[in-house]
Amino acid sequence: MRVVPLTGGPVELRGALDAEITPAGVMPRRLPAWTKEQYQDPSVYGVTVMPSGVRLVFRTDARELELEVLTSTGQLDGDPRPRPTGVLELLVNGTLAGRRQAPVGNVLRMAGPGSVQRLVPGEPGTVRFTGLPAGMKDVELWLPQQTPTELVALRADGDVLPPLPDGRRRWVHHGSSISHCIEADGPTGTWPVVAASLGGAEVVNISQAGNALLDPYIARTIRDMPADLISLKVGINIVGLAVFRLRTFGPAVHGFLDTIRDGHPDTPLLLMSPVSCPALEETPGPTTTGPDGKITALGDPAEVATGALTLAVVRAELERIVTARQKRDPNLHYLDGRVLLGPEEAADLADGLHPTAPAYRRMGQRFATHAFAHDGPFR
Template identity: 80%
Template sequence: MRDVPLVDGPVDIRGALDIQAGRKGLMPRRLPAWTKEQYQDPSVDGTTLMPSGVRLVFRTDASELEFEVLTFTGRLATDTGPAPTGMLDLLVDGVLAGRRQAPVGDVMRTGGPDGPRQLVPGEPGTVRFSGLAPGLKHIELWLPQQTPMELVALRADGAVLPPLPDGRRRWVHHGSSISHCIEADGPTGTWPVVAAARGGVEVVNLSQPGNALLDPYVARTIRDLPADLISLKTGINIVSLAAFRLRTFGPAVHGFLDTIRDGHPDAPLLIVSPVSCPAVEEVPGPTTAGRDGRFVATGDPAEVARGALTLSVVRDELARIVTVRQAHDPRLHHLDGRELLGPGETDDLADGVHPTAAAYRRMGERFAAHAFADDGPFR
């Protein structure tokens, strides 16, 4: 087995916009490092380091690959052990050829929601894929979508070469946890990855669980990225955090779109409204987890008349904004999120908000059928 350099070598790290040094290796970031000074909530940094959509891409004639990583699980319940570390998916020539559990590494021990936190350091672990078919092949090693991870080493028993250009278009997507897809069965089971595979495009997933709040630094990031296709799925975090009123929501959407258009005036841009979520369809946020673990809304429905937001209000406002802007922006498009997961499918929301793994795959198939159709916005 020979060591393969992870940077300045034959390996492409795709889906990450920056790399930062970790305790033992390198950590992919899904937002540029310059954005760190523009948010103070540590959850933004934590989700930025969760590598949803991040993969290592190269060619090799090796029959065996070893990947050494150090994971970070964010909690340790005293009676259940570490939180799941997620899966590593290996695609060979575009086909899933192996799936391995990521090893447990660093663990943050907590004493409950408000209890003390203590880091329990771990050691890197090795994931091995063997018995690969002979000959030169295209490799994609997808990282767990829910687990911050340091890339420590890559080893192969054959030659490793850079990937060949394939001419695929680049799709940049931003959304909430429902686009990050922590609950998916693996990194290639998130709905953006499922949709990208069906559409024959490369995806960059900038989704931020709990933090899809039309932040200007995200709009500037998208503005400055190479992108052939762009989508924005927004609404659920805005309602669940009661982050905007109707008066401020509309201008924030316009400003976000204006910034993107500064860098991509002609790219197809698809706005996707929220999927069905009964708790906040007609009741404003904020939301909180109930005793059964399902999310409930705590806002006052009477406040809707004074500008409080529900998912119904958000959907209507997004549709209105797209209609108004289409007069001068014909490549702006709208998709009602209920086309991806509708009111008759809310049993597939495990906690009342987040879809199941099977529902995520269905969402990806439906998005692809709409967006990449002959008359679709990403045709």
């Protein structure tokens, strides 16, 4: 087996905008390094290093590959084992050729959700893919979308070459946990990856679970990225955390779009509202999780009259904003998120908020049917 350099060599790390050097190896991050000084909440860093949509891309004639990784996963004090680490998936010439469980490495112990974390150091583990077809082939090695994964070493029993250009358009997407897709059955089962595969695009998913809050550094990141297609899924975290009123929400959306348009004045841009979430449709946030594990809204519906946000209010405001801007921006489009997952599918929200793995795949299929249609916004 030959050691293949993880940086500065033939392997491309796609879906990551930064490669942070750590004592163990290389930690992919889905935001550029400069953004770290612009947020205080540690949860932002935590979801940024969860590599949803991140993959190693190269060509090889190897019949066997090894990837040594150091994962970091959480564990509540009362739980008998750490949270599932997810899987790594290998695609050969665009077809799934193997799935391997990500090894448990570091464990972050905590008394409860949001409490102080205590590191229990772990060791790197190795996943192996054997029996690959003979000859030179295109390889994509996808990292688990829910588990921070440091890349320690890549080994192959053949030559490894840089990938060839494939002509696919680059689609940049930003959203919440419902676009991060922690609950998907694997990294290629997230709805943006499913949609990109069907639409013949290559997605860069900079969604931030729990943190899709129209942060200016996200807009500037998208502004400065190469992008042929852009989509934004806005609203669920904003309502769930009660971070805006109607008076401030509209200008924040306009400012976010203005910043993106500074760098991409004519790029097709699809603005999506939230999928169905019964608890927040007519009741404002903030939210909590009840004893049954379901999300519950704590706001007062009467406050909608004075500017509190619900999902119904957010959808109406987003559609109003897009309609107004389309007069001078014909490449801006709107999609009601309930097209991807509607109220009749509430049973597919295991906790009342996050879709199940099969529902994520349906969402990807529906997005592709809408966006990549011959008359769709990404045509």
